[in-house]
Amino acid sequence: MNKKTLIGIVVVAVVAIGGYLFMQSKGPQELHIYAWADEVPQAILDDFSKETGIKVTLDTFDSNESLIAKLEAGASGYDLIEPSQYAVQILEKKGLVEPLDHSKIPNRGNLSKVFQEISFDPGNKVSIPFIWGTTGFAYNSDCVKEPITSWKSLWDEQYKGRIYMLDNMLAAYIAGLQVNGFKANTTNPDEVAKATQTLIDQKPLLAGYNSTNFADLVSSGEACIVEAWSGNVLQAIEQNPKVHYVLPDEGGTMWVDGFSIPKGAKNTDAAYKFLDYILKPEVAAKVTTLTKVASAVDKSKELLPPELAKNTAVFPPDDKLAKADFILDLGDAMKHYQDGWTKVKATQ
Incomplete structure (x- = not known):
């Protein structure tokens, strides 16, 4: 083997080893x-x-x-x-x-x-x-005997202690606003204030706020009605035909x-x-x-x-989706929601 060949082999080997070490x-x-x-x-x-x-x-x-x-x-x-x-x-x-x-x-x-x-x-x-999906509510027909289609059901005293709202500020305000005939993406402080009082008035009827296992609660029958994100309840619906998801008459929202x-x-x-x-x-x-x-x-x-x-x-059918609100950045108006939410959560 001549000297040039040997040098060539060494160079190739060094390059190969260097590449391997780099990798x-x-x-x-x-x-x-x-x-x-x-x-x-x-x-x-x-x-x-x-x-x-x-x-x-x-x-x-x-x-x-x-x-x-x-x-x-x-x-x-x-x-x-x-x-x-x-x-x-x-x-x-x-x-x-x-x-x-x-x-x-x-x-x-x-x-x-x-x-x-x-x-x-x-x-x-x-x-x-x-x-993508929607925000509405789910109910268990073992408890809710007649089909329901309105947010108003979450303020119905016959279900006291068996209603859950989503533990999420804007999600809760969707129901609180729309049940009053307001848009879920309003920036009007008076409308937010009205919704805040509506959510406070609802609290004695609630079993609680829950954003984690609300689908399990309505499926088991522990809850009669839960505010819900559509995706979370569909597996519960498959497992229990008595669970029904509703995009409410007032609109709900798309996310x-x-x-x-x-x-x-x-x-x-x-x-x-x-x-x-x-x-x-x-x-x-x-x-x-x-x-x-x-x-x-x-x-x-x-x-x-x-x-x-x-x-x-x-x-959802196109006519239902057409009525759904779309929550966007509320800018400075977010402070009205945050202040109101603090009051809602502090109310016993």
């Missing part, structure tokens, strides 16, 4: 997600990891306010967060989310046109809609939960791969099948089992 030090890609509890199925994360080799860590929260507060406090380490529509607006105003590079999300075109030009983030500048990249995210490549992955129709259909919540991906509905695609609790 070892870099390690597998990671993705850290902060999302609503029960909205991102573990099976979806496992499928994504299997396809991409990216290790996913999921932490969960139970309110937009918790998410916003955590990011404002400087929480770092998350690559994707899952705010609802009004929280997207707040986070964008505060500069806590990154503008999205659509060239890295080729499957964005699979979103329904409605969700590509959604009012709170037209053009998906900072968020990709993931799932959209989507993903954004927080400022300072470290694993943005992995984040973009996940965003593109969940926009595949077959993946979106699997999310809906597992969670019983509607996807923002248009073509996923045709991949669903017929009984799910036709379920009006998942996909």
Whole structure:
């Protein structure tokens, strides 16, 4: 072996070893997600990891306010967060989310046109809609003998001690406002004050406020009526046909939960791969099948089992949706809600 050949072999070996050590030090890609509890199925994360080799860590929260507060406090380490529509607006105003590079999300075109030009983030500048649903109420027909369709039922004394409201400020105010004939997204301080008193008047009838296992409570019959997010009660409905979900006559609301990249995210490549992955129709259909919540991906509905695609609790009729309010950032008016909510929660 001549000297040049030996040098060549050594160089190749050094390069190979260096590359190997670089890959070892870099390690597998990671993705850290902060999302609503029960909205991102573990099976979806496992499928994504299997396809991409990216290790996913999921932490969960139970309110937009918790998410916003955590990011404002400087929480770092998350690559994707899952705010609802009004929280997207707040986070964008505060500069806590990154503008999205659509060239890295080729499957964005699979979103329904409605969700590509959604009012709170037209053009998906900072968020990709993931799932959507409604806020209404659920009841158990073992307890509620006649069908009910109005928020007024949650103020009916015959159900005293067996009514739960969502332990969420804006969700509670949806019912408190609409039962008075007001819009759920009002900024009128007098209307908020009226709703505050209505919620205070309701408290003696309540078993409590609950945003975690309210579906179990109504399914078991411990509760007669619960204010509810649609997605949380659909599995209870499947297991117990006596549970019924209602988008009330007064309107209820529609909500959209989507993903954004927080400022300072470290694993943005992995984040973009996940965003593109969940926009595949077959993946979106699997999310809906597992969670019983509607996807923002248009073509996923045709991949669903017929009984799910036709379920009006998942996909409400257009005339019902047309009456539903859409909660957006209430700006300075939020103080009226916060002050009122403090009074409601302090009332014994």
